Structures are given as structure tokens and as C-alpha cells.
Amino acid sequence: MSLYRLPDRGRVDRSTPVTFTYNGSPYTGYAGDTLASALLANGVHQVTTSIKYGRPRGIMAAGPEDPNALVQVETPFPEPMLTATTVELYDGLVASGLSGQGRLATEPDPARYDAMHQHCDVLVVGAGPAGLTAALTAARSGARVVLLDDQPEAGGSLLGTTELIDDRPALEWVEAAVAELDSLPEVRVLSRTTAFGFYDDGFVLALERRTDHLGFAAPEHLSRQRVWRLRAKHVVLATGAHERPVVFADNDRPGTMLAASARTYLHRYGVRCGQRAVVFTTNDSAYQAAVDLADAGLEVAAVIDARPQSPAGWAAECAERGIEVRSGHVVTGTTGHERVIRAHVAQLTDGRPQLRSGIGCDLLLVSGGWNPAVHLFSQAGGRLSYDDALGAFVPSSSLEAVTVAGAARGTFQLDGCLADGGEAAQRALAGLGRPTAGGTPPRPSAAHESAERPLTLWTVPDPDEQHAGATQFVDLQRDATVADVLRATGAGLRSVEHVKRYTTIGTAHDQGKTSGIISSGLVAQSVRAGIADLGTTTFRPPYTPVSFAALAGRDRGHLHDPERVTPLHLLHVAAGADFEDVGQWKRPRYFPRAGEDMDTAVLRECRAARESVAMMDASTLGKIEVEGPDAAELLDRLYTNLMSSLKVGFIRYGVMCGVDGMAIDDGTVMRLADDRFLLTTTTGNAAKILDWMEEWLQTEWPDLAVRLTSVTEQWATVALVGPRSRDVLALVAPELAVDNDSFPFMTWREAMVAGVPARVCRISFSGELAFEVNVSGWDAVTLWEALLAAGESYGITAYGTETMHVLRAEKGYPIIGQDTDGTVTPQDLGMSWVVSKKKPDFIGKRSFARAENQRADRKHLVGLLPVQRDILLPEGAQLVADPQIGPPPVRMLGHVTSSYRSAALEATFALALVKGGRDRIGQTLYSTVGDELVPVTVAEPVLYDPEGARRDG
Amino acid sequence: MRISSVGSSTTPGADLPDHPSFLWRNPEPKKHYDVVVIGGGGHGLATAYYLAKNHGITNVAVLEKGWLAGGNMARNTTIIRSNYLWDESAGIYEHSLKLWETLEQELDYPILFSQRGVLNLAHTLQDVRDSVRRVNANKLNGIDAEWVDAQQVKELCPIVNISPDVRYPVLGATYQPRAGIAKHDYVAWGFARAANAMGVDLIQDCEVTGLDVVDGRVTAVGTTRGTIGAGRVALCAAGHSSVLAKMVDLELPLQSHPLQALVSELLEPVHPTVVMSNAVHVYVSQAHKGELVMGAGVDSYNGYGQRGAFHIIERQMAAALELFPVFARAHLLRTWAGIVDTTPDASPIVGLTPVEDLYLNCGWGTGGFKATPGVGWCFADTVAEGRPHPLISAFTLDRFTTGALVDEHGAAAVAH
Amino acid sequence: MQLIPCPWCGPRDEVEFHYGGAAHVAYPEDPQSLTDEDWARYVFFRDNPKGPFAERWCHTASCRRWFNAIRDTATHQVLAVYRMDEAKPVTS
Ligand SMILES: Cc1cc2nc3c(=O)[nH]c(=O)nc-3n(C[C@H](O)[C@H](O)[C@H](O)COP(=O)(O)OP(=O)(O)OC[C@H]3O[C@@H](n4cnc5c(N)ncnc54)[C@H](O)[C@@H]3O)c2cc1C
Numbered sequence A: 001m002s003l004y005r006l007p008d009r010g011r012v013d014r015s016t017p018v019t020f021t022y023n024g025s026p027y028t029g030y031a032g033d034t035l036a037s038a039l040l041a042n043g044v045h046q047v048t049t050s051i052k053y054g055r056p057r058g059i060m061a062a063g064p065e066d067p068n069a070l071v072q073v074e075t076p077f078p079e080p081m082l083t084a085t086t087v088e089l090y091d092g093l094v095a096s097g098l099s100g101q102g103r104l105a106t107e108p109d110p111a112r113y114d115a116m117h118q119h120c121d122v123l124v125v126g127a128g129p130a131g132l133t134a135a136l137t138a139a140r141s142g143a144r145v146v147l148l149d150d151q152p153e154a155g156g157s158l159l160g161t162t163e164l165i166d167d168r169p170a171l172e173w174v175e176a177a178v179a180e181l182d183s184l185p186e187v188r189v190l191s192r193t194t195a196f197g198f199y200d201d202g203f204v205l206a207l208e209r210r211t212d213h214l215g216f217a218a219p220e221h222l223s224r225q226r227v228w229r230l231r232a233k234h235v236v237l238a239t240g241a242h243e244r245p246v247v248f249a250d251n252d253r254p255g256t257m258l259a260a261s262a263r264t265y266l267h268r269y270g271v272r273c274g275q276r277a278v279v280f281t282t283n284d285s286a287y288q289a290a291v292d293l294a295d296a297g298l299e300v301a302a303v304i305d306a307r308p309q310s311p312a313g314w315a316a317e318c319a320e321r322g323i324e325v326r327s328g329h330v331v332t333g334t335t336g337h338e339r340v341i342r343a344h345v346a347q348l349t350d351g352r353p354q355l356r357s358g359i360g361c362d363l364l365l366v367s368g369g370w371n372p373a374v375h376l377f378s379q380a381g382g383r384l385s386y387d388d389a390l391g392a393f394v395p396s397s398s399l400e401a402v403t404v405a406g407a408a409r410g411t412f413q414l415d416g417c418l419a420d421g422g423e424a425a426q427r428a429l430a431g432l433g434r435p436t437a438g439g440t441p442p443r444p445s446a447a448h449e450s451a452e453r454p455l456t457l458w459t460v461p462d463p464d465e466q467h468a469g470a471t472q473f474v475d476l477q478r479d480a481t482v483a484d485v486l487r488a489t490g491a492g493l494r495s496v497e498h499v500k501r502y503t504t505i506g507t508a509h510d511q512g513k514t515s516g517i518i519s520s521g522l523v524a525q526s527v528r529a530g531i532a533d534l535g536t537t538t539f540r541p542p543y544t545p546v547s548f549a550a551l552a553g554r555d556r557g558h559l560h561d562p563e564r565v566t567p568l569h570l571l572h573v574a575a576g577a578d579f580e581d582v583g584q585w586k587r588p589r590y591f592p593r594a595g596e597d598m599d600t601a602v603l604r605e606c607r608a609a610r611e612s613v614a615m616m617d618a619s620t621l622g623k624i625e626v627e628g629p630d631a632a633e634l635l636d637r638l639y640t641n642l643m644s645s646l647k648v649g650f651i652r653y654g655v656m657c658g659v660d661g662m663a664i665d666d667g668t669v670m671r672l673a674d675d676r677f678l679l680t681t682t683t684g685n686a687a688k689i690l691d692w693m694e695e696w697l698q699t700e701w702p703d704l705a706v707r708l709t710s711v712t713e714q715w716a717t718v719a720l721v722g723p724r725s726r727d728v729l730a731l732v733a734p735e736l737a738v739d740n741d742s743f744p745f746m747t748w749r750e751a752m753v754a755g756v757p758a759r760v761c762r763i764s765f766s767g768e769l770a771f772e773v774n775v776s777g778w779d780a781v782t783l784w785e786a787l788l789a790a791g792e793s794y795g796i797t798a799y800g801t802e803t804m805h806v807l808r809a810e811k812g813y814p815i816i817g818q819d820t821d822g823t824v825t826p827q828d829l830g831m832s833w834v835v836s837k838k839k840p841d842f843i844g845k846r847s848f849a850r851a852e853n854q855r856a857d858r859k860h861l862v863g864l865l866p867v868q869r870d871i872l873l874p875e876g877a878q879l880v881a882d883p884q885i886g887p888p889p890v891r892m893l894g895h896v897t898s899s900y901r902s903a904a905l906e907a908t909f910a911l912a913l914v915k916g917g918r919d920r921i922g923q924t925l926y927s928t929v930g931d932e933l934v935p936v937t938v939a940e941p942v943l944y945d946p947e948g949a950r951r952d953g
Numbered sequence B: 001m002r003i004s005s006v007g008s009s010t011t012p013g014a015d016l017p018d019h020p021s022f023l024w025r026n027p028e029p030k031k032h033y034d035v036v037v038i039g040g041g042g043h044g045l046a047t048a049y050y051l052a053k054n055h056g057i058t059n060v061a062v063l064e065k066g067w068l069a070g071g072n073m074a075r076n077t078t079i080i081r082s083n084y085l086w087d088e089s090a091g092i093y094e095h096s097l098k099l100w101e102t103l104e105q106e107l108d109y110p111i112l113f114s115q116r117g118v119l120n121l122a123h124t125l126q127d128v129r130d131s132v133r134r135v136n137a138n139k140l141n142g143i144d145a146e147w148v149d150a151q152q153v154k155e156l157c158p159i160v161n162i163s164p165d166v167r168y169p170v171l172g173a174t175y176q177p178r179a180g181i182a183k184h185d186y187v188a189w190g191f192a193r194a195a196n197a198m199g200v201d202l203i204q205d206c207e208v209t210g211l212d213v214v215d216g217r218v219t220a221v222g223t224t225r226g227t228i229g230a231g232r233v234a235l236c237a238a239g240h241s242s243v244l245a246k247m248v249d250l251e252l253p254l255q256s257h258p259l260q261a262l263v264s265e266l267l268e269p270v271h272p273t274v275v276m277s278n279a280v281h282v283y284v285s286q287a288h289k290g291e292l293v294m295g296a297g298v299d300s301y302n303g304y305g306q307r308g309a310f311h312i313i314e315r316q317m318a319a320a321l322e323l324f325p326v327f328a329r330a331h332l333l334r335t336w337a338g339i340v341d342t343t344p345d346a347s348p349i350v351g352l353t354p355v356e357d358l359y360l361n362c363g364w365g366t367g368g369f370k371a372t373p374g375v376g377w378c379f380a381d382t383v384a385e386g387r388p389h390p391l392i393s394a395f396t397l398d399r400f401t402t403g404a405l406v407d408e409h410g411a412a413a414v415a416h
Numbered sequence C: 001m002q003l004i005p006c007p008w009c010g011p012r013d014e015v016e017f018h019y020g021g022a023a024h025v026a027y028p029e030d031p032q033s034l035t036d037e038d039w040a041r042y043v044f045f046r047d048n049p050k051g052p053f054a055e056r057w058c059h060t061a062s063c064r065r066w067f068n069a070i071r072d073t074a075t076h077q078v079l080a081v082y083r084m085d086e087a088k089p090v091t092s
């Protein structure tokens, strides 16, 4: 047993010793320790050196508010920047101190992370006395309650004290309370769970650390951390308070610690943090620490109370234990190297320290008062006000569905906290219209009357007047001092937000949990303003740091975004397709054969389509059924062309524009019946267009009787393309009359194809004779295989999106989103024919009349033929008029939108948007290719079969 | 003096240069100024600075309702680049970038402008086309730009995951080597200090609550600190522009959205450049002290509350880990939000208004930090001369009527 | 994350909804008769108040219905929701 570990105290498990390594040295602790308590038990106070000045730094607190004890954990997996006070000890832990910057692992994190949603009536944050009574009161009424706490066990501040409740040790009461909560079916108690963000409408985010404390023994199948997305009708915040220090010279010396934290180390971990202590306080709470430490065998040299009068009851207790109490005194500084060896004490007269004397000690406990943990309340939009008596900001406004209880609202006595918790729950239940169940509230043992008002003292005047404040650390992690704050106010800064940025106080890992208010207090003093008027800097989520991976949860890798595949996907994979991401879809881009690169494969696929027969999986096309008596009217309003005149059995191409007149999508419209249409959209736009149509229908024209249904997934579509497509179709659809007269272009037929019911359309996106066969998704494989078999003798060839693009580009058919960019009208695309002159209005029409739309130099879609017929222009190349690139800015005329090698043309070609393009046909322009310019001839966009001779086979 | 250092090493890069020991006065507002600038963000401060510096107009007040540069200027992720698609944008942003390159000397302030380059990743074939198009346009506009393939991305930023076996593999990127980041507070304070030194009054806690218009001409502003007469009024209120314009019944095509950002704890250097991805939707740099600074897109709804929703952050984290698996155990330290004034074409609105002597600068949305010196220069010139500076003349309010938009989100599709 | 009360489904998480901007902006009776200025006003200009705002939402991940809401843009508080065919309620 080390000098610092007491044999009979604390809640650590002495039957389970744990070995760990810190800064390269081996140590032993117990299960139930934190890294901090284990280090202290080994007499290690210094954990690291500081970021800017390299000064030794120790453990200041026992919880997440610690500003100092930053460590890097190395095992079982490296994790940067944790506080030693929040790392639960496990066997084999290797960690080291950090001076400000953490280190990321280079290997991928093997752990799993997940998220859970939970709705409840009452969420209680914090399982201290206030939180537990709140949870019990709420739960007994039958409400659905979630209670969470960041510690491994419930109890909150009671874990670090020796209080009695209902005449038995408080922790027995805690145990019973938790057991009761656990027994109720509608209650969930989460430990090791930190509420880190409070958002709108009772939405609270919490992080549960599920396996961290298990170290190497963590089971692989469990998620390491879990994000709880909690939606509560009422939230009770019982988040406690953080003790804050008083700032004095060399207050960063290891061995300097918050008083209540030393008490927590004693009672909860059985650790005494030193051998000889000096306690410096501005309020009554630190006396309990002095007394408890003395009772545990520490020598308490003195209590230095900054107040003129020490509390009588406590003074008597101290006297009983031989502890000297010096009221009206302050600690002005410390001596020591890696650890404090002496506290400098002086009398405070008229706010000035007098002659100082030294008191030898290896532990200097400080209490400057308590800051209610108002972070979540403030995040929820609650207002704070400054409480003069406490010297702290407390919740002041009342939020409808949020109640703050216990120390979090400045109630620091146990009886008050227990009562507060019950009342908070009653308020919550009343709001929910639930009756409160009876029951006697728990009763604590008699507390010391708080005899003397606390004194608000941010900083002790620096005896070193020449370098005043230079070693008085306000934010230890940022190495920012009182001198820095004064320099900031001297620079003209008045706002606490400015001072924060000037000094960096409050920007570190602890986000100023202990330092923020001290900085505000100093600014107020310095500029002679009221701290109440200056306020605090803003509390923002997260309350404590949360790992990126926990927040990413399961949405990683292939689950990052849904992958959509067609019913034919596995066949494509088996055929060796190379895939392209189009929206969320995986589409075959081309089907390489052995030894082929993309260019060769695509040339082969194109040739098959133009010379014989080829087929493509077009199932990803968006498909929307439009049904109802006003279906035709709706389409007339949304498409630029007339749809109502379309006859049943026929198909029409259509374009939709935004209200700004720019093309947003195109596709075909089939009339299935008088009151029924099926339209197709581009693959990536399907959801957007359905939303677009719904928006108009529901918000603008609710009088139209129309229903819209997405049927994209219901139909699988195979495009059968090429001069022999009719022959192949005839083989698989023996009952269908496929000749041109019976089945003309832009019509559709219902038929059995490959033995399954199908809708066959005669449409072409390639200029060739072509059909699109639509069958139920279930029948897609049957269809595909039948077509392959039937077409075998014609050398039927599967092709992908790349070949589709080449074929359509040879015909000058634009792809919305590739050949347009949201600034292109149908007229720009050379499609005035698709813009109805007859309809009085349709979406976008009015915009065509604007000044900008009348300009002759608008960009038009044209074809481009590189003068040197084998140069492939890069898509995205810019076009200029001069063969020489002059000094910038060079006037650009447009850019290449699509560019391919054409088997049919035996040349490369491109589509481009060119200023006044249609008036430049035949002209030579120059296209960027790398840093060179190459000449290109502007051409009509339709480069292949301009007469349309191939369409009917 | 420097206080004693006991330990040996201090962490490199973990410290920032000190601010000067004097920044600005805190004057009482005068009765009248030649120019009243509304909004003490980066744009307002830069405008005041260039009014004094370039035009000798020093009887100027900057009125700020809160603390100076506490709006978007204090909240942005500081990406600076000029590789915009359209000529009009390239003009103003490149002008700005050139000013950034000498701003540290100009302001005599360590603004930590770091030209570490910006990569805009492409994840789909259409991203690639759009990227190449933008690179080619940039080059012809005299802006440094390159298309780099996935392997080159990896060389520039070794921690980017370029494996083809992810949901949206990296196909390449545009790269602007002269782009980078700066330290926003330092920039704002640099302008503020220099403006103050030339006599500009910086007046904080002074909210403009009304604009006095007499015979179609603005003459004074009503504020929480009294009425202040104004020869000219220059509006630089970013997210609150609509609210102010409404005071003179001026309707603007703006929507104010929350835009969130976040930082991690300080980490040893791992990320040497700036990486932006629109498709996977996240962008990241590692700022001077070592913190990862990240952002994504706006929250979809209008909001003035300087707060957004958490699922935006969660998605951003997922996106970040797709691109940077090594970030898994970095920690989210702080999140926040600003209010960004977005326009239909993602380009700003700068220039004259129907109210005489009232000048407008707004609509910079998610990307106006980089424009700070450039717009300050051009807007000051516009206010001083009473006509649009050539570099902002395309960004009129009128363009929404004529249809001459400068559409930076269609093909350009890069925010910030 | 806001909790938005869909008039058809009840309160649901914000992620289930799509935002539609200002409400009560009717498509012009006869767009062709408008001046360019008035047309631009319809296409591009929308109210952007700080405070209560009548706006449209669509419950895309569920009933797919559009509805109107009055929501305070400063506090995110939803003051009222109403169906497209209902009149704008008075909130204060
Ligand atoms: C999270 C986030 C990330 C961003 N990232 C980038 C980025 O990486 N790169 C980039 O280039 N841009 C970025 N931006 C955008 C950039 O911050 C803004 O475009 C730019 O700051 C706007 O100009 P400003 O600095 O003048 O605005 P602000 O700093 O917002 O200034 C406007 C000022 O007007 C004041 N004001 C408003 N109303 C009144 C009134 N009635 N009276 C008096 N004062 C008033 C406000 O308080 C505010 O201080 C980002 C923005 C955000 C929010």
C-alpha cells in the first residue's frame, strides 16, 4: 500500500489490481480508479508540461472540468487528448502527458460506433442527489424516464462525501434509488453517459462510453461508444456545479488542487493527495475538505480564509483537529519546482496583501466558490444572470420544458438539492398532466449552517508588482495569465468575447469550465464594469469533447450513403462491368472484354448498336405515374410543350424548366389512358422532379385532381438498340406486331415479352431503331437473359452509360446536367420546337421574355469537330476565338460539355455551349487542351444521320 | 519580460503571435459622419479602412450592434481562394486574393495568411467535368489552377483516402496553390486597428434600428445609442441585411440561413492543405494551433438564431471520416453557427440602391470571408465615387430582373 | 433539431422534412402580363424576416404532404401549423 492510498476508504476494487504505464513508467492502481486517482495514489502529481511556457502541470480536479491533466492514450488504440480525470483505469493502459497537441493514430480505428433514438417524458441529466430524487419522483408516477450520468455509478457529488440520507450512508440511499429505478419498466438509467448538447424542442444528445473502461477486454461485437438521440417532453438538468480556483502567482504548480476534488479523491478513491496540506478558500465548502483530510491522517497546516471572519462552526471543528485557521488571509504564491513545497500567505488589508510568510506543504487546496454547470441550460436558450452572493452565473429565465435542479441552479446544500429534485419532477409532471405519486422525500443528516457569506475573489493581487499577473494563470491549458487579460483590456477591449480571443482563455480542451468566469470577473474589474453586464462567453455544444467516429456512427464506408442497384445488378457484376456512380445509383459504365480498355470497349459497344443490336439496363430512369382527371392539365403546366394532345398509346419527349426558364429535366411521357400518364426523368433527378411536381400540385394547384406515384423501382427497363433490334424483339415477343406500321415510332404497346408481361416503347436515344422494354422488376433477369439469348446470333452486345452517351451525343441529344448547368434554356439547346407557342403559360415561360434571354450572344449547344480528327477534347475545355493565348483575362466563348471518340464518324467530336454558337457554324474556334490551343470547327449538334433515316430501321 | 519556463520544450505551432498592445478607442458616437458603415464585420471594417486609406474619407463610423467582428467574421472557416468559375467572380475574388498577399504588411498585423493551397475534390464524372471546366476558365482568367488526379491529391494531402473502394471514391481535384487560410480575428482586428488609427470611429453595442430617408435620400440612422447623421450609409450587415433593408422598404432576394462549423482539439500536424468536397459534403483544414476546422452546408431553413441542428454535424463527421479515416478519434471540441445571407445565384449583391446615398453590400452567403479586402476596396470606392467599381458592377440588384445572373452554384457548385 | 408538428402525422424530427421557404406567395394569375420587375419579384424575392415567418414545409419522409407553419426564425419556435387550404392563423 502506497503512502497515498488509504487502506479502508474509497470505492475502488482492491481485489482487482491493475497495472498501467504512464510517461514510460509502470504503476499499479485498482479497478474503479481513474488514471488521475491512480497517479495520485502513486504520488504522481505532475502529469505534463504546459503548452507555451513548458511549466510542470498537475491534476487540478477530479472530473471533466480539469483544465490541466491532458493525456494521450496509446492502448489498446491511440486516442489524443483525454483528461486523466475521466479515463477509467484498465489493465495494460499506456498513456502519456500532453503539452497541448494530441496525436492521431495512423491506422484505421477498428472500433464500432452506433446511435440510438429514445423518446421519454422526463429526461434527467445527472444522477446526484437532485437528479436521483427527480428521476424517482417522475418514475413513480409511471412516466417514461431516462436518467443519465457521466460517471460509472450514480451518486454524483455523494460519491465524494460522507453524507447521511435517511440516517444511513448516502450511497446506500443511492443504491436503493437506482435499484428502484431499474425495476421500473419505463425507466432507463444510463451510466458513463454524458449529455453533451441540448438542441431545439427537448432534443438532447448524449454519448455513452460502453467499452472504453474495459481496455483490451472490450468485446469486439459491442459498439465502443453510442450516441443517444433523446427527445424528451421535459428535461431536468441536475448537472451539479464546478468548483473554481482563486488565481494567485504560480498557481499552476502541481500539488495545487481544487478543495472538493481532493475530498473526492479521498472518499471515492481512497487517495490522499499529499501529506501536508494548506487550504485556501473564499467560502465555507473547503472546510469540509480540511476536516475530512485531517480525519484521514493528513496534516492540514492551515486554512487560509480570505474572508475577514471565518465561520464559527467550522473554525471550532478545525480547532478540534489542531488546524490553524487564518481568516482575512490569502495565498499570494507558491514555491517549488515540480511540486509545491510552500504556500505564500499574507494578510489582506484593504484589498492589499501585507507581509507574507511561507507555510510548508505538498498540497495546496483552493476553493474560489462554485460555478453551477449551466452549459446545457444555456445551450437550450436559457438566460443566465449573475448572482452576487455566489459570484456565479445562474439560470434566470424559465424555459417551458426545462427545469434546473440542485447545484446546477446554485442550491449547494444537500437538503436543498433533494427537495429541488422532487420539485423539478413535479413541475415536469404537472406540465405533462400527470399526477404525482406520494412518498416521503429523503432527508439528509443535519448540515453545517452556512455561517459566512462566500467572498467573490477572482485573483489575489500579485506581490510582484513589476511583473504583475505574469505567473497568475487564469487558463492553465492556454498558459494565459492575469497579465494577458490586463493587456487585452489595455488594448481597448471591453467585451468578454474579445478578451477570450485576445488571450485565448476558454478556447482549450476544457472550454473554460473553471477559467471563463474568472476572466469575466477580471475584465469587469479592469474596465470598472459590472460582471453582470459583461456576461459570459457563449456555451456551445459539446459540453465535453466527443470523438468524430462516435458522431459518424454507422454512416461510414458503404453505409455512408445508400447504394441503389437495379434488379440486373448481379448480372452486370458477373459480366465484369465497370460501374459509375450516378446519384445514388451504381450504373454499368461499360463492359470491358479481356484486354480491353474503356475506349476500345466503348467503340465496340457503339459499333454493335449502330451496326447490329445492343442492349442497356435503363432501369435507373426515374418513372412517375400521373393519374387523375386533371393529369393532362398538370403536365401542360409543367412541361414546356403540350402534353394534353398526346393520344393514348403514344409517347412524347418533353422538357421541364424552372420558373427562371432554365431547363431542369427532360424525358418521355407515355399516355397510358385518358387520365393516366407515365413519365420518365433523368436518373439523378427522379426524386427532385417528383418533389417538384408534388410541390406545384399541392401548394399551387390543389384544385387539380391528380395523384403522383413514383414507380421507378417497380419497372425494370431494357433498351434494345440497333438495326437488328426489331428482329430480336420479334423473337422474344412473338405475339407483338413489330413492323413499322403496326408499331410506329413514339408509340408503346403492351405485350408478352420473354414470357412475361411488358410495356414496350418505340423510342430512341441513339437515333437507331430502338425499343425500350419495361417489365416488373421481378422479371428483369428473365427479360435480360432472353434478349441475350435471342440476340446471340446478331452478336447482341450489352453496353453501359458511356456508350449511351456517345450514341446520344452523335445525335446531338443533350444530357441535362452535363450539357446544361442551370443557366441553359431549351432555346439555348436548339429546342425551340419543344417550347409551345400555343399554351398561354407553363412554368418558365415568362422568364424567356427577359432581357438576358433575348441576347444574340447567349450560349448555344453546338457540335465541335477537332480539325485534327483524332484529338479528343477534354470535357470542360474552354473555347476562345484567337489561336494564341493572350495575357489574362482571355475572353472565353464557351466550353466543351461532352466529348467522345465516334466509331460511326471515325473521328472525335464534342458538344459545346458556345456564345452565339448557332451563328458560328462552320467557323474555327480554339479549344484548350492542357496548356495548348487546338483548332475546332463549330458544327450543327446533330452529327450522325441528320436526316433521321435510321430511326425506323 | 518572459516568465520562467521550467520545462524544456513548448509545443511547436501551438502558440499564436501576440496581438498589438493597443487596438482601438471606444469613442462616443458623434452627431454626424460623412459615411456611416452599418455592421462591424470584416466587410464593414475593411470598407471603413479603404475609405480612409484610399479615399481620404476619415469622418467615418462603423456601427456594430454587438462586439466588433462578432458575426460571421468570428465564425467562418477562413478559406481563401479565387478559383471561381465565372469571369465576374474571378475578377473580384482574384483582386481580393492579391490584396491578401500583401495584407500582413499593409495592416502591420500578423494575420497568419497561409497559402497552403486548396483542393476541391471530384467524386463523380460530372464533378470531374465541372472541375476541369473551372480549372480551364481560371487559367484563362490568370488564376493559378490545376487539375490533379487522385494520386496527386494523395501527394498533396497524404491523409486523404483515395481508395477506389469507398462509397464515393476521389477521382481527382482542382488545386489552387495560392489559396489558403488566415486567422479571422486577426484580420478583423487588423482592419479595425488601422481604421481606428486613421480616425474612424468604431462604435460597438450600437444597433441600427431605423434609417431616416428624406426626399428619397438617406440622411441619418437611428440607433440604440441615438440618432446619427450620415452623408452616406454603407450597409454591411451580412445575415441581417434583409432586416435593415426592410427599414427603407427595400426588398432583397436574400434568405438568411444558419451555417455551422466546428473545431477539434489541437493535434499534431497531419493536414498540410485545405480539402473541400461538395459531393461528400465536408471541408477541412488544420488551423495554426493544430485544431481541425471543418464545415459543411447550410441548415435548410431560415434562421437568425445562430444555431443549427446537430444532424448536420453528424453527417459532416461521417463525410470527414470517409475522406480522412485517421480523424476517427479526433474529438469535436466546439460547434457554432453564423447567419449567412444567401442569394438565388450564390453571388453577392453590391452597389447602389434605389435610395440615394444608401449603398448595399450583402449576399456573400457562405463565402465572403475571402472577399474581405477585395470587397472593402471596391465597396469603399463605390461609396466614395457614387458609382459601382468595375469589379463589382456585375453584382447589381438589377440582375435578377434582367436575368443576368452570375450563377456560382450550378456548375461551380463550390460553397465557401 | 427541431420538432415539427406535421398537421397530418403529428410531431416529427426536422430531418423528416423538406423546407419550402416563404408561404403565401401565389403563382401570378397571368405571368405574361407582368413587368420584368414584377416577374423577378415573384421568381427571386422572398420575405426574410427575423421573427415569426409563414413558411412552407413538406413532410417528405412520411406523408409527403406540404403544409404551412408559422415559425419564429430567431427562436426556432413553431407557433402554428396549418394545412395548405387553411387561412393563415393569427399568432402573436
Ligand atoms: C460557419 C461559417 C463558415 C464560413 N466559412 C467561410 C470560408 O471558409 N470562407 C469564406 O470566404 N467565407 C466563409 N463564410 C462566410 C463569411 O463569414 C461571410 O460571408 C462574411 O464574414 C460576411 O461579411 P462580414 O464579415 O462583414 O459579416 P459579419 O461578420 O456577419 O458582419 C455583419 C455585422 O453586422 C452587424 N449588424 C447586423 N445588424 C446590425 C444592425 N442593425 N446594427 C448594427 N450592426 C448590425 C452584425 O452584428 C455583424 O457583426 C463562413 C460563414 C460561416 C457562418
Ligand SMILES: [Zn+2]
Binding pocket: C006, C007, C008, C009, C010, C059, C062, C063, C064, C065
Ligand atoms: Zn406528415
